[in-house]
Amino acid sequence: MTNTAQTDTIQPVVGLEIHVELATETKMFCRCRNHFGDPPNTNVCPVCLGMPGVLPVMNGRAVEFAMKVGLALNCTVPGYTKWDRKNYYYPDLPKNYQISQYDLPLAQNGFLEIPLSSGETKQIRVLRAHLEEDAGKNTHDIPGCTGVDLNRAGVPLLEIVSEPDMNSVEEVMGYAKSMHRLVRWLGVSEANMQMGHMRFEPNINLHITRGGVTYKTPIVEVKNLNSFRALENAVAFEIQRQYDEWQGNPEGFVLAKLGKQNRGYDDGTCKTVFQREKEEAHDYRYLPDPDLVPVTVSDEWRQRVAGEIGELPLARRARFMADYGLNFKDADALTQDAPTGDLLDQSVAAGAEAKRCVNLLLGRGAAVANERGCAIADIGVTVEQLAELAKMMSAGDVNATAADKIFEKLLAEGGQPRAIAEKQGLLTVKDLGQVEQWVDAAIAANPQAVEEIQSGGKKQKKAFGFLTGQVMQASKGAAPPAEVQKLLQQKLG
Amino acid sequence: MSEILDLTAAELAAAVAAGEIAAVDATRAYLDAISARDRDIRAYNETYPDEALARAKRIDADRVAGKNIGPLGGVPVALKDNLCTTHGRTTCASKYLADFRAPYTATAVAKLEAAGAVVLGKTNMDEFAMGSSTENSGLHATKNPWDVGRVPGGSSGGSAAAVAGRLCAAALGSDTGGSIRQPAAFCGVVGCKPTYGRVSRYGLVAFGSSLDQIGPLTRDVKDAALLTQIIAGGDPADSTCLGDSVPDYLASLDQPIPNLRIGLPREFFPNNNEALRPDVRAAIEKAIEAYKAMGAEIVEVSLPHSRIDVGDDGAISSFAVSAYYIVCTAECSSNLARFDSVHYGHRTKQPVEDIVTLYSRSRAESLGQEVKRRIMLGTYALSSGYYDAYYNKALKVRRLIANDFKAAFGKCDVILCPTTPTPAFRLGEKTANPIEMYMADIYTISLNLAGLPGLSLPVGLSDENLPIGMQLIGPVLCEENLFRAAAMYERARPAQWLPPCAN
Ligand SMILES: [Zn+2]
Numbered sequence: 001m002t003n004t005a006q007t008d009t010i011q012p013v014v015g016l017e018i019h020v021e022l023a024t025e026t027k028m029f030c031r032c033r034n035h036f037g038d039p040p041n042t043n044v045c046p047v048c049l050g051m052p053g054v055l056p057v058m059n060g061r062a063v064e065f066a067m068k069v070g071l072a073l074n075c076t077v078p079g080y081t082k083w084d085r086k087n088y089y090y091p092d093l094p095k096n097y098q099i100s101q102y103d104l105p106l107a108q109n110g111f112l113e114i115p116l117s118s119g120e121t122k123q124i125r126v127l128r129a130h131l132e133e134d135a136g137k138n139t140h141d142i143p144g145c146t147g148v149d150l151n152r153a154g155v156p157l158l159e160i161v162s163e164p165d166m167n168s169v170e171e172v173m174g175y176a177k178s179m180h181r182l183v184r185w186l187g188v189s190e191a192n193m194q195m196g197h198m199r200f201e202p203n204i205n206l207h208i209t210r211g212g213v214t215y216k217t218p219i220v221e222v223k224n225l226n227s228f229r230a231l232e233n234a235v236a237f238e239i240q241r242q243y244d245e246w247q248g249n250p251e252g253f254v255l256a257k258l259g260k261q262n263r264g265y266d267d268g269t270c271k272t273v274f275q276r277e278k279e280e281a282h283d284y285r286y287l288p289d290p291d292l293v294p295v296t297v298s299d300e301w302r303q304r305v306a307g308e309i310g311e312l313p314l315a316r317r318a319r320f321m322a323d324y325g326l327n328f329k330d331a332d333a334l335t336q337d338a339p340t341g342d343l344l345d346q347s348v349a350a351g352a353e354a355k356r357c358v359n360l361l362l363g364r365g366a367a368v369a370n371e372r373g374c375a376i377a378d379i380g381v382t383v384e385q386l387a388e389l390a391k392m393m394s395a396g397d398v399n400a401t402a403a404d405k406i407f408e409k410l411l412a413e414g415g416q417p418r419a420i421a422e423k424q425g426l427l428t429v430k431d432l433g434q435v436e437q438w439v440d441a442a443i444a445a446n447p448q449a450v451e452e453i454q455s456g457g458k459k460q461k462k463a464f465g466f467l468t469g470q471v472m473q474a475s476k477g478a479a480p481p482a483e484v485q486k487l488l489q490q491k492l493g
Numbered sequence: 494m495s496e497i498l499d500l501t502a503a504e505l506a507a508a509v510a511a512g513e514i515a516a517v518d519a520t521r522a523y524l525d526a527i528s529a530r531d532r533d534i535r536a537y538n539e540t541y542p543d544e545a546l547a548r549a550k551r552i553d554a555d556r557v558a559g560k561n562i563g564p565l566g567g568v569p570v571a572l573k574d575n576l577c578t579t580h581g582r583t584t585c586a587s588k589y590l591a592d593f594r595a596p597y598t599a600t601a602v603a604k605l606e607a608a609g610a611v612v613l614g615k616t617n618m619d620e621f622a623m624g625s626s627t628e629n630s631g632l633h634a635t636k637n638p639w640d641v642g643r644v645p646g647g648s649s650g651g652s653a654a655a656v657a658g659r660l661c662a663a664a665l666g667s668d669t670g671g672s673i674r675q676p677a678a679f680c681g682v683v684g685c686k687p688t689y690g691r692v693s694r695y696g697l698v699a700f701g702s703s704l705d706q707i708g709p710l711t712r713d714v715k716d717a718a719l720l721t722q723i724i725a726g727g728d729p730a731d732s733t734c735l736g737d738s739v740p741d742y743l744a745s746l747d748q749p750i751p752n753l754r755i756g757l758p759r760e761f762f763p764n765n766n767e768a769l770r771p772d773v774r775a776a777i778e779k780a781i782e783a784y785k786a787m788g789a790e791i792v793e794v795s796l797p798h799s800r801i802d803v804g805d806d807g808a809i810s811s812f813a814v815s816a817y818y819i820v821c822t823a824e825c826s827s828n829l830a831r832f833d834s835v836h837y838g839h840r841t842k843q844p845v846e847d848i849v850t851l852y853s854r855s856r857a858e859s860l861g862q863e864v865k866r867r868i869m870l871g872t873y874a875l876s877s878g879y880y881d882a883y884y885n886k887a888l889k890v891r892r893l894i895a896n897d898f899k900a901a902f903g904k905c906d907v908i909l910c911p912t913t914p915t916p917a918f919r920l921g922e923k924t925a926n927p928i929e930m931y932m933a934d935i936y937t938i939s940l941n942l943a944g945l946p947g948l949s950l951p952v953g954l955s956d957e958n959l960p961i962g963m964q965l966i967g968p969v970l971c972e973e974n975l976f977r978a979a980a981m982y983e984r985a986r987p988a989q990w991l992p993p994c995a996n
Contacts, residue, residue, distance in 0.1 A: 046597050050831045052590070052698040053577045053599065055731050085827050087875070089852060096830035148835070285875035287823055287884065290703035293732050 009209040012239045014172050015164035017201040018179055019157055020189045021134060022065045027154035028133045029056030029099060029292075034156070036195045040139070040149035048154035050094030055291050058083075062156035063106065063295060065188035066131045067305045069158060070107025072186055072312055073126045077302055081106050082294040087285040091148050092136035102286040105130035106295075112162075112182070113314055114174035119328070121314070124175050125163035132157050152196075158188075164203060169236050176200060176231055181313055185338045193227050200225040204238045205255060208246060215250060217242040218258035222265055222272050233270040238263075241272065316341050324354035333362055339377030346383040352390035359400075360386060364407045385410055389417040402426040402477055429478045435471075438479060439487045442470040453492050464488065497522040502568045502663040502716040506609070509567035512556065516549035516567025519662075520611050523569040527613065527660050534994060535635050536645075536655035538574050539581050540614030545569065548611050563609030564723065571661035573652050574615040575622055576602050576707070577696040585698050586630040587620045589832050589839045589859035599696020600731070601665060601707045601724040608723045613661055616651025620861045621829065622672055622700040624648050625933040628924055629863045636920070637680060638994035639959050643917040646676030646933075652710045653680040657992050663711045663720055667697055669704045670817055671912075671937025674949035677710055678912035678962020681951040681992060683979070684710045685717045686937075688970050689944035690735040692721075693728030699828040701821035702733075704941040714950060714983050718742035718976040725972075740973045749981045750974060755784055756794035756905030761936055765803045768935070770915045776953035776961040777911050783985050784909075794901035794908065798893040799939040809932050813894055813939040818867075818931060819874050819887035820942070826871030829864070832856065866927065895943040902968045907978045911936050912949040912962035940966055948975045951988050960992075 027034050030047035046054045070077045084102035107129040113121045136153035138146050160179065166172045180198060183189040191198045205219040220242070222234045246253045263272040311319070313335045320331040320341070334341050340361065347357045361376055369376045389406060392398045398406065398421055406420045421427045429435060443450055452463035464485075471484045497519050500508065508514040524542050531537055552567045572578065575585045577595035584590045598606075606612065619629035627635045627650025635650045637643040638658035645654040649666025653676030656664050666673040668686035677684025685708045692707045699705060709720035722743065727736035763769055785791060799813045834840040834855035841854040860868075874883035901908060913933060923930040940947040946969070949962040963982075967975040 046595075049836060051595065051597075051837070052583070052585070052593070052831065053575075053595065053696045054597070055695050055733075057730060057732055087827050087830060089830065089833065089849075091833075091835050091848060094831060094836055096833055097827050283877045285827070285872065285877075286880075287827060287875055290701075290824055291699075291733065 007210075010239075010243055011207045011209075012167055012169075012235075013164045013205055013207055014166040014235060015203040016162045016166065016172060016175060017203075018160045018162075018176065019199040019201075020069075020160065020179075020183050020191065021197040022062050022156040022158055023187075023189050023197075024059055024061050024065065024156055026059060028059050028062050028131070028156040029154055032154065035151075036192075038151055040147065041151065043151040044153070048094070048150060050096075056099060056289075058292060058295070059156060062131060064305055065156070065186075066106045066129065066158050067297065067302065068186050068188055068309055069160070069183060070110065070129050071302070071306050072182060072309050073107065073110035073112055073129065073160070075107035075110030075126060075129060077107050077297055078104065079297050079299075080104065080294060081297070083289040083292040084286045085289050086132075087287075088282065090135065091146065092138050092150070092153065094136070094150060094153060098132055098135065099289055099292070100132035101130035112175060112178055114171065114178045115314075115332075116174065117170060122165075122171065122174075124165045124171070127161045127163050129158055129160040132159060169232060169239070172202065172235050173228065173232055176228060178313075181336060185313055186309065187338075196226060200231045202231065202235055202238075204235060204242070206239065206242050206246065208243070210250070215246065216255040217246050217253060218255050219260045220272070221260065221262050223262055223275070225265055230265055230267065234265045234272050237271050310338075320344075324348070324358065326354075326358060330358055330362055333366070334358065334376075337375050337377060340375060343377050343381070343383060343386060347387040347390060350383060350387035352387040353394045356390035356393045357386055360389065360403065360407055364404050364411075368408075368411055379411055380414075381407075381411060385417055392417060392421065396430075396480060397421070397428055398426055399428055399477065399481060402428070425476055425478060427478060428480045429475060430480070432483065435475070435479050435483050436487055438471045438474045439484060439491065441474065442467050443488075443491060446470065450492060498526060498659040500662070501712045502565065502570075503719050505662055506565050506568050509552070510556065510562060514567075516552040516556075516562075516611065517546060519567055520545050520549040520569050520613070523613055523661060530658060530994065531660055533636065533641055534638055534654050534658045534660065535633055536616050536651045536658060536660050537571070537614045538584060538586065538617050538632055538651065541581055541612065544580055545611050545613050552609060552611070563607065564719065565605065566609030568610050568662045569613045570605060570610045571613050571616045571652055571655045571664040572602060573618055573649050573664070573666045575618060575667060575698040575700075576615075576665060577698065578602055578612065578615075580612075581615060583615070583698065584632065585621045586618045586632050587860065587864070588631045589856070590698075591632075591839065591859075593838060595696070597696060599707075600693035600728045602696065604724050604726075605665065605720070616649070616655050616664060618651055619648035619672075620864050621698065621825070622648040622667055622669055622705075623825070623863050623867055625671070625675055625930050626918070626920075626923065627651060627676070628920065629861055631859075631861050634920060636994075637917045637959075638992040639681065639917065640957075641994065643919050643959070644679065646679035646913075646917060648672040648676075649684075649710060650676045650679075653677050653682055653684065656680070656682045656710045656712065658994050663709060663716050665707055665720070665724070666710050667700075667705055667707050668937075668941065669701045669706075669821060670941050671934040673708045673710060674912050674937050674947055674962070674964060675934060677949040678951070678960065678964075679917040681960030681962075681988070682710055682712060683714055683717045683948065683950045684708065685721055685948045685972070685975070686940065686946060687721055687725060687972055688735070688946045689941070690733050691725050691946070691970065691972065693726075693731040693734045695728055695730040695734075699824075701824040702828060703824060704817075704821055706941070714948075714976055714979040715743070715746060717948065717979075718746055721972060721976075735970070737970060742973055742976050745973060746976055746980050748977065749787065750906065750977050753784070753787075753789040753907070753978060753981070754905040755781070755789050755791050755978075756901050756908040757781070757791060758794050758796040758799070758901065758908060758910060760796050760800035761910035763801050763803065765801075765809070767807065768801050768803060768809050768914050769911060770955075772955045773911050773913070773915060773961050776955070777909075777963055780952040780963050780982060780986075781909065783982060787981055787985060792905050794904055796894070796897045796901060796939065798890060798897050801935050808928075809935070811932070811935050811938075812890055813942060814931055814935060816887040816890035816894070817934075817938045817942055818870065819883050820891065822867045822871030823874045823884050823887075824871065826868045826875065829860075829868055832860070863927070891942045894939050898939075898943045898945060898966075898968070906967075906974055908966040910964050910966070912964040913937075916955040916957070916959035916961055936964060945969060946972045946975055948979055950979050950983065952982070952986070
């Protein structure tokens with residue numbers, strides 16, 4: 001970004017912490033249900049209530065989920081990690097310490113490749129990803145007091161910390177959305193924003209170059225952003241705000257003098273807001289949790305988890321373009337989640353032509369998914385249905401219009417494509433004698449169109465289309481269009 | 494009835510199983526003893542007479558019906574008040590938990606009850622197990638049955654006094670730095686701290702989680718073996734609990750260990766009357782002679798990082814004690830953070846303007862001085878900038894201490910030393926000087942840092958007729974050898990004395 005008036009060069013520098021709630025059946029250190037939306041304090045037990053004398057027991061599934069994300073982010077997953085206590089007092093944290101990982105995170109030093117609008121990709125480095133337990137929630141819906149709901153207390157939470165490698169709002173959003181797609185892809189989180197499954201904390205500052213001198217503005221950490229929109233607005237607002245403030249005080253509004261600051265985000269105004277600095281910097285007094293044994297990750301375990309990851313979104317998109325001849329847009333649309341692409345792959349494996357499947361999925365399929373607000377894979381079509389319909393198209397048993405009708409029917413009511421086609425009379429008529437009768441009838445009934453074709457004027461093409469349409473209509477769409485046109489040409493040409 | 498009180502837990506269990514004594518009679522005998530004499534000793538914080546009698550009745554009925562009533566069927570026991578039970582309160586002798594009723598039972602207690610034990614009540618302790626005299630109890634002080642002007646030791650002082658005072662057949666305590674062995678020595682009973690992880694800590698209110706271990710206080714070695722046998726073993730609710738199978742301690746108990754090699758750490762026999770009183774030393778030396786007479790080989794070993802230093806001013810210090818007070822205070826500062834008055838426990842009646850005031854006022858009102866001191870020490874030791882200098886260094890010392898023991902056990906089967914430097918001291922004698930109080934644990938503390946099993950058994954009386962305890966230490970998970978070695982001594986020199994307050 002360049003400011004023409006001042007010829008300042010402004011480079012935003014953004015790092016992002018992303019908290020992802022993992023979709024395990026049970027909580028991180030007790031066997032309470034991990035479920036959103038239940039009545040307050042119903043998914044609780046002595047362990048997640050922090051009663052005296054109880055002990056945490058690690059949920060191995062959560063560790064596997066975290067390993068999966070780490071490996072998919074090209075991280076090192078060390079053979080030895082441990083649990084630490086992060087000590088701070090808050091009413092939604094019943095033990096007044098959070099079990100987390102301090103110096104030995106489960107995953108470190110990886111990267112995530114993100115797509116850019118230029119068509120290129122960029123690697124954003126991931127510093128670490130560690131597992132911890134979520135806190136409960138303070139609620140303010142009871143007049144005169146603060147309620148504490150501990151259903152969320154102890155839910156496994158993965159904190160993924162990037163390096164400050166993002167230099168624009170676009171890159172921040174590309175990273176956040178790629179991460180969102182990845183955790184859903186891996187099946188480790190529903191990543192539902194409304195349910196708070198994913199939360200963002202960007203660190204933002206600017207490197208401004210003016211007259212050969214580079215100034216760094218104070219780093220601002222914006223806390224607890226719960227939606228993509230909030231993230232986008234907060235980062236964009238901060239970039240502008242920091243530049244404005246710096247212009248007013250180029251020597252004073254700098255990192256070296258002001259250090260790091262926390263700001264909140266106001267959903268109403270879409271602005272970041274100053275937060276009263278805590279009286280002193282937090283000292284979390286980390287210590288290794290003596291109630292839990294360190295986690296040793298064997299090579300076998302790591303390999304088994306790695307083997308479960310399968311193909312990742314970017315690799316699949318590239319393969320779809322290369323193997324199925326799809327353009328970027330279609331390939332990208334089909335790799336928003338894993339099941340949609342799986343549906344395509346399995347249909348192709350069942351003998352269907354990729355192009356036919358893609359047209360069905362991204363045509364009627366995408367429209368229905370959009371209406372229902374679900375993923376394409378969730379519209380209710382099976383591999384068998386999709387493959388059969390695509391094969392019928394390839395074999396010329398149904399034309400595109402008929403296929404679309406069949407697809408719509410089977411999405412609404414289920415059933416076999418061929419049976420639907422037969423019942424609805426949508427099969428292409430291959431009896432050429434019958435087709436010829438329709439053609440002859442159309443010619444006889446439309447002398448004006450016949451004349452326009454035979455006279456060879458500029459209306460010829462339109463009239464030919466009209467006659468074709470008449471035949472198709474007479475056949476209720478069941479005549480093979482190519483045969484119809486061939487016969488018309490023979491008889492009138 | 495008094496003969497019931499004379500029986501060990503194993504003897505009583507056998508008598509109940511044989512139908513010679515009814516569980517109800519045994520329970521009533523102990524409840525009567527408590528009514529008659531606990532007002533002087535004050536071992537108990539709470540008793541459950543109705544529940545205990547009802548349970549004893551069920552056990553008698555089961556026996557008559559031919560059911561297995563368990564190896565402790567009908568034996569009345571006491572529990573330290575930091576072991577959670579669904580009946581009654583679990584106070585940890587703290588005003589903060591004065592009305593706390595746990596919705597769960599500690600695994601060790603559940604195992605004891607499954608073995609047929611009848612729980613009489615909860616015994617007094619130093620608040621949250623922090624102390625060596627039970628004077629830090631937030632409820633009341635407990636007296637030593639040998640001399641009611643003296644402390645029973647601590648922190649499991651109530652359990653030790655109850656066993657010595659014939660107010661229960663056996664008891665459970667917990668040991669973080671000597672809290673079972675030291676009161677056992679002071680009260681003239683047997684106390685065993687098993688290997689760290691041998692007994693589940695689930696339901697034990699944590700003080701220093703990496704050091705805490707539950708163990709028995711009993712009349713004799715056989716009872717200690719029996720109770721340890723019952724409470725030991727893996728527990729899915731405690732990740733630090735060891736799954737190793739538990740040997741049959743009783744099967745081998747009567748067999749002497751042939752060619753037993755006993756290690757004497759030279760650092761644990763200091764030439765200083767404060768660090769080791771002459772009559773205590775004499776009693777220990779006599780015990781060593783007894784082992785020699787049984788054919789044991791005595792070898793000198795060295796535990797350099799557990800040594801006891803005496804300064805020019807006569808003050809005693811110890812590496813192990815220093816490391817211990819950093820580790821245990823650090824852990825306790827975090828463990829006790831949950832006592833914030835938000836979810837349960839004492840909450841101030843004073844008006845508060847914000848949450849921080851609610852926390853601090855509630856804690857200020859309900860936690861005792863020693864607890865506050867340790868929370869502050871631990872908070873300091875973990876603070877940024879001090880972590881490496883204190884906590885990390887303490888962990889290094891901890892490793893060195895463990896390595897010393899490992900090397901020593903290359904030369905011997907068990908290590909023998911005093912349990913305490915002196916017999917029981919007078920009430921109030923050390924309350925003004927916490928450091929002096931901390932030194933009451935100089936011989937016991939290093940085992941907790943190394944995670945080793947230790948056992949204290951009475952070996953004689955002091956000049957003022959107070960019991961003296963001898964400590965036997967074994968390698969990790971070698972409880973079986975400890976019990977056998979202790980039983981050898983006990984057979985050779987049975988303790989033939991009873992505290993004056995036990996009748
Ligand atoms: Zn729970």
